[in-house]
Amino acid sequence: MNVSDSPAKTYLRSMLDINPVWQSASALQLRRKTLRMPNHDRRQTGVDSDSVDDMVAKHQNRAKARETVSHLQQQFFHLSDEELSTGLASLNADEVPELAPTIRRLQIAASERNSFVTMLADKKFDRELVIALGKSVVLPQSDAGYVREKFIQNLTTKNSRKRARETSLKIQKAYPDLFALERDWLTTLQNSKASGPMKSGGASLLNYRVLFFGTLIAYQIAKIFLMD
Missing domain, CATH: 1.10.1240 (Methyltransferase, Methionine Synthase (B12-binding Domains); Chain A, domain 1)
Known part of the structure; x- marks a missing residue:
């Protein structure tokens, strides 16, 4: 068996593709499946007993969704209406909740592109x-x-x-x-x-003037004391 096709390789690739914030339960389930560990009661985990292949497929779909979003973001104003519509239609916010706000923004922007x-x-x-x-x-x-x-x-x-x-x-x-x-x-x-810069530049000039005159006054006062 080729190393790239080994269960370990598949497991590592799938784990790296998991978002721990949104998919912690899926990560645990995938680990149990790979190590052939018994599942906990579904009432405790809330995770269906999907096969490793099914879970890997889900992670691949999520990766594809991220690629699609990235492509739409970078090429938004260069895509045809059909390409943009097709790309957005391929995205399911429920499957990638971490991308839901971004997908929503793109949908609104698409409706307002003209x-x-x-x-x-x-x-x-x-x-x-x-x-x-x-x-x-x-x-x-x-x-x-x-x-x-x-x-x-x-x-x-x-x-x-x-x-x-x-x-x-x-x-x-x-x-x-x-x-x-x-x-x-x-x-x-x-x-x-x-x-913009004009305001910050003016503030810098004012600070410089205050520092300059402050130093000059301090110097004059020092001279008076030294003369005494």
Whole structure:
């Protein structure tokens, strides 16, 4: 028998594919099955006596679902309507509960995908904000956070902040479902004092001036005492 086909190899691959947060019971059941250990009472474990092959198949399906989600996130605006619809239809949130929020976001974004085209064609909307919103809605949270932070950091002028604020308000009114997905971020942009590097740069300059004059005054006081 090939090593890659050994029960041990199959067991290890399956265990590595298990999410301990959501599938702790499945991990224990798989271990019992592999080691041929007796099962506990179902009333205690709540786990059906599935075969190892069935459990491995479930884990493979979960892995496939994660791959599909990742593909949809990265290619969301490049896929045809049919490809996007087919990809989303293949996902069952009940089978991958840890991905359920992400799948829901993608479904809402898919229903609003044409809205991004409409906003980009409307010169009243801040183009950069619309593009950032599109990325933020579909990308993984780590990448989306970077997109949001970068956009805020680029608000270096009063006009850019004003345009972002007005666009955020327009999105809230015209596209409430999209707004709801990024409510915290878009609401932040509606703050007239929200700013990027300009604000932090001004604060740094102020701190520098305070430090400079403070040091100068301390130096003058020291000279007076030394002269005495």
